[in-house]
Amino acid sequence: MSEVTAPQATQELNLVEAVDRALGQILEDDPQALLLGEDIGANGGVFRATAGLEARFGPDRVFDTPLGEAGFVGAALGLCLAGLHPVVEIQFDAFSYPAFEQLVSHVGRFRWRTGGHYGLRLVVRVPYGGGTRAPELHSDSPETLFGHVPGLRVVVPSDPVSAGRLLVSAQGCGDPVVFLEPKRIYRRGRSPVPERFGPTELDRAAVVRDGDDLTLVAYGAMVELALAAATRLEAAGCSARVLDLRSLYPLDRESLLAAAEETGRVLVVHEAPRHCGLGAEVAALLQEEVADRLLAPTLRVTGMNMPFPLFQNEDDALPSVERVLAAAQVMLDY
Amino acid sequence: MDGVETILGADPEAMVSQLLELGRDLCLRLFEGMAGLRAFDDRAVILQRQGRIGTYPTFYGEEAVQTASVVALEERDWLFPTYRQTAVVTLRGCPPLVPLLMWRGHPGGWHDVMRYRVAPVCVPVATNLPHAVGAAWGARLRSADWVALGYAGDGATSAGDFHEACNLAAVTGSPVIFLVNNNQWAISTPLRRQTRVQRLAEKAAAYGMPGLRVDAFDVFACHRVLRRAAELARSGGGPTLVEAVGYRLGPHGTADEPALYRSPAADRLWAPMEPLGRAQLGLVSAGLADAGELAEIRGRASARLLAAAEELERSPRVTLEEIADTVHLSTPWDLSPDHLREPSWAAAGE
Numbered sequence: 001m002s003e004v005t006a007p008q009a010t011q012e013l014n015l016v017e018a019v020d021r022a023l024g025q026i027l028e029d030d031p032q033a034l035l036l037g038e039d040i041g042a043n044g045g046v047f048r049a050t051a052g053l054e055a056r057f058g059p060d061r062v063f064d065t066p067l068g069e070a071g072f073v074g075a076a077l078g079l080c081l082a083g084l085h086p087v088v089e090i091q092f093d094a095f096s097y098p099a100f101e102q103l104v105s106h107v108g109r110f111r112w113r114t115g116g117h118y119g120l121r122l123v124v125r126v127p128y129g130g131g132t133r134a135p136e137l138h139s140d141s142p143e144t145l146f147g148h149v150p151g152l153r154v155v156v157p158s159d160p161v162s163a164g165r166l167l168v169s170a171q172g173c174g175d176p177v178v179f180l181e182p183k184r185i186y187r188r189g190r191s192p193v194p195e196r197f198g199p200t201e202l203d204r205a206a207v208v209r210d211g212d213d214l215t216l217v218a219y220g221a222m223v224e225l226a227l228a229a230a231t232r233l234e235a236a237g238c239s240a241r242v243l244d245l246r247s248l249y250p251l252d253r254e255s256l257l258a259a260a261e262e263t264g265r266v267l268v269v270h271e272a273p274r275h276c277g278l279g280a281e282v283a284a285l286l287q288e289e290v291a292d293r294l295l296a297p298t299l300r301v302t303g304m305n306m307p308f309p310l311f312q313n314e315d316d317a318l319p320s321v322e323r324v325l326a327a328a329q330v331m332l333d334y
Numbered sequence: 335m336d337g338v339e340t341i342l343g344a345d346p347e348a349m350v351s352q353l354l355e356l357g358r359d360l361c362l363r364l365f366e367g368m369a370g371l372r373a374f375d376d377r378a379v380i381l382q383r384q385g386r387i388g389t390y391p392t393f394y395g396e397e398a399v400q401t402a403s404v405v406a407l408e409e410r411d412w413l414f415p416t417y418r419q420t421a422v423v424t425l426r427g428c429p430p431l432v433p434l435l436m437w438r439g440h441p442g443g444w445h446d447v448m449r450y451r452v453a454p455v456c457v458p459v460a461t462n463l464p465h466a467v468g469a470a471w472g473a474r475l476r477s478a479d480w481v482a483l484g485y486a487g488d489g490a491t492s493a494g495d496f497h498e499a500c501n502l503a504a505v506t507g508s509p510v511i512f513l514v515n516n517n518q519w520a521i522s523t524p525l526r527r528q529t530r531v532q533r534l535a536e537k538a539a540a541y542g543m544p545g546l547r548v549d550a551f552d553v554f555a556c557h558r559v560l561r562r563a564a565e566l567a568r569s570g571g572g573p574t575l576v577e578a579v580g581y582r583l584g585p586h587g588t589a590d591e592p593a594l595y596r597s598p599a600a601d602r603l604w605a606p607m608e609p610l611g612r613a614q615l616g617l618v619s620a621g622l623a624d625a626g627e628l629a630e631i632r633g634r635a636s637a638r639l640l641a642a643a644e645e646l647e648r649s650p651r652v653t654l655e656e657i658a659d660t661v662h663l664s665t666p667w668d669l670s671p672d673h674l675r676e677p678s679w680a681a682a683g684e
Contacts, residue, residue, distance in 0.1 A: 034475070060475055066505050071464045071498025078468020081412065081453065082476060101495075105458055106465070113454040115444045116660030151661050174663040203666065250666035288677050 012190035018160035019049045019125070019181060022167040022197050023087065027057045030085055033171065034061045036072050037089030037125075046091055047127055047186055073099035076122050077106055085121040087171060093128035093180075094137035100145070107176045108151030122176045123167070127183035129221055129271050130303075130318055133311045140308055141272035146178040147249040147281075153177040154248040155202060158223035160190070162206070164197035166246060173202055180248075182220035205252035211241035214328055215259035217282055218269045219245040222319060226269055229324040238332060248278055253285065260286045264295035265331045269319050274302040296334035299327045337533070338579050339559055340549035342616045353620040356554055360405075361622050364553045366631050367401035367425050368610050373635035374421040374430050377643055378437060382588045386646065387437040393418050395551070395583030398609035399515050401425065402556030403483055407564055412482040413452045414466040416459055418515075419485050426450040430642040431649075441652050441660075451480075459490035463499030463512060470503065470510035470567070481509040481567040483560075489520025491537060492528050500575065504541040509567030511560065512575045515550060517582035522595035538575035550580025551607040554616070583608060 013021060026033045035050060041064040044051030054062040065072040069090060076086040090096045096103075103124070111119040130139035147154045155170050155177055157163035163181065170177035208223060209230050218226040223244045230240040243259050245252065260266050266286055268279035279300035286298055301319045309317050341352045353361060375394050381387040393400065396418065403413065404425040415422055420433040423445045436443025436455070447454055453469075456462035466484030473480045490496050491514060503510045514534050518525045531537060538545025544566070548559040556578060563574035581604040585592050592601065606612075610632075617623040658669040667673055 066501055068498035068501065070461075070495050071467070071502045074461065074464025074495060074499070075468035075471060075502055078412075078414075078453075078465040078470070078482070079472045079475075081447070081465070081469045082472020082478075084472050084475065098494075101458065101461060102464065105461060106456065110454070111663070112657075112661045113444055114447050114660075115441060118447055119663050153662075250668060253667050 010192040010194060013160050013193045014187045014190050015157070015160045015163050015181070016047050016049050016186035018164040018193050019167060020051055020053070021193070022164040023050060024053055024056065025168060025197060026087065026171050027053065027061055030171070032083060033085045033087060034063060034079070035087050035089065036063050036065050036076060038065060038067060038091050040064060040089050045089060047183060049089065049125070049127075049181070069095055069099035070102055073102045073124065074106070076124075077102065077110065077120060080120040080122055085171065087123045087125060090124060090126045092138045093126055093140040093142055096124070096126050096142060099124070103146065103152060103178070104149050108149045110151070111175065112151060119175045121171070121174055123170050123179050124176070125167075125179045125181060127186070128180045129182050129184050130308055130314050131184040131221065133314070136310060139311075139314065141270065141303065143180055143248050144272055144277055147278065151176065152249065153202065154180065156180045156182065156220045156246060156248060158182065158185075158208075158220055158244050158246070160193050162244070162246060164193055165200040166202065168197045169199045169202050172199060177202075180220065184221040185224060188224065203247040203250045203252060205246055205255040206244045207241060207255070208244045209240070209242040211239035212263055213239045214265040214267060214331060215241040215243055215263045216267050216269060216324065216328075217243045217245060217256070217259070219248065219278075220271070222269045222271060225319060225321060225324065229321045229328070232321060232325055233328060238328065240328070245278070251281065251285065256282060256285060257290055260290045261293045264293065266294070266298045267301065267324065267327055267331060268298065269301045269324055271303045271318055273305045274300055275305045277302055296331035299331055301327050338547045338549050339555050340552050341554040341558070342552040342612050343549055346619070349616060350620040353554060353616060353622060356557070358622045360557070361554065361617055362631070364401055364405055364557060365610075365613055365617065365623070365628060366635070367405055368397040368553055368613065369632045369635040370424060370638075371397040371400055371421050372610055373632070373639040374424060374433070376636070377639040378434065379588060381434070381643055381646070382437075386643070387434065388439055389587055389589045390437050391417050391587040392584045393421070395580065395608060396515060396517070398553035398613070399513065399550050399556050399578045399580070402553050402560050403485070403513055406557045406560035407481065407483060410451065410480045411564070412466065412469040412480060414462040414469070414482065414484040415452060415455050416462055416485050416487075416490075417455055417457050418487070420455050423450050423452040426452055428452075430639055431645050434642055434646055435649055438646060440649055441657055442649050460486055460493035460495040460499070463490075463495055464502065466510050466512075467499050467503040467506070467508050470508035470573075471506045473509055474507065479568055481511065481564050483511040483513055486512060486514045487520060488514065488516040488518065488525050488528055488534060489523065490514070491534055500537070500541040500543070500573070503573040504543050507570070507572040510573045511563045511567060512573065513560070513578065514575065515578045515580065517550070517580050519582045519586070519596065521586045521590065524596070533577065535575055535577040541573075543573045543575060545575045545577065547577045547579055550578035551609045551612055553609055553613050581607065
């Protein structure tokens, strides 16, 4: 940029601060919006994603619920019928499981159950993923569970700007969205964000680094890892594209097919267990649609098919740059 | 029955004076509602036996509770039914064809939720109760004056969502009524194996809300109690648990055989409590109606259902492509006609 930007015009925020700002924007713009969750009021949420919002908007719009995710996610459905637009915070990934029945049996099916006429303007925010030295059931990656549920959108940001824009867009899309926030990179670093987050297309992946020889498909905290791997690959003479999926349901078919056609090799990286993971879906899609354009089989670098380890072993289970490089080499040598 | 409010079960003089207090118009409206529900249930069972609809959970005997729940509330109030209250929407003006279509497995069976302010039918019991809390809480947040009512059975009170809903309703002071129809049986599981509490209304105390008990076979008493709960909710008094105490007079559904698990003698003992006959006896003895006009009301309801049943056959089949287009506001690519099934090259090999 040629001009020096005034400090107040753009502010440097990290991902969780961007979420906080986006939530503030939602509450300001949409009088029917309200936030529900455990400890989100005076406490500002255990990750401070709602810091300052109760003071700004009052306890009726930033509501500390009693415990019980099934109850307050179910109540959010009823609030939608009352014309409100709830944004629910689930405190940690695995605490979404008590609400699973409500999401599967009711939230996802609601529009279908009305013949397509009425949808739920409901966002369920879930901080997710490992790498934070947390206790058991605070490091899960449940995206496949939600992506498999008809009627739910699943969206994952990977940086402060995408977090703000995707959250604002999710809240306005008219259908329920499970918004998974990669808590490992909540405070990874600050980047300039706009005063206001403009909307963005919800179901588009983003090419965050272009390349010709190989595509690394990632989302959430794995985008950063994929970028680091791409830098190392470049030094070794391989031009790697990094595709940040952002929407896990629906998938951005066009961007995935383009990646396969233009780079010939697609490698998927995710923290969630390999079995039935997003990697399997991406590989199957490419197999069905562009098998003849692939120069190598689609490989996956993923979490293991086991409970996410207690934290002494979490780095062994999480995808690493080294594992990505090794898989990429197999594909380049194929 | 202990602490159970009743009008038809009171001594004759008290019954007559209480019915007169309710007045002929309201009494006939309640009777007419029950007649509509009974006609629906009778017709649905016939249609199931004829193979024209699928398996069907009959609500024979629950007509009093269900009718009172609609009539005691206002049209702006929200109702949250389970699979056993699929016809309450007809008491809000929805043609009976619509719920019949649902039991025929046809998407025309989805009623207009916003128009009737009746939520879609919830199949897993108790999971509808948090929805009712949300709709009621929303009224409070928006300074609107509607209330919400969620239906449950005795079995549902064992489920986690019942607890979370009651607690959240009480904490938020939401204007909601939890209507627990205690018919003593959850399919084959009797109440004593469901809970060690003898009176389900007592559970209300654990949440800091009132619990009321009413005779489930007495439409007039049900109306009075539900009206009281609705008024309390509407005036800022928060939630109430209403336990309608009765017995499941019929099977759980058309695929159920109660003789396998309960005594036919108990069924015979409860049979005379059938709420339409009981209401008729009360109305005629109080001089509020004669048997002829009540028969006429029931005849009209039956005729209406017969016509709906005939229409059932004429509903055109909906395609999967049309259904796929109803899942999201903006239909994703994989639900578009080109991608709903296998990729085109796979089909080309046929």
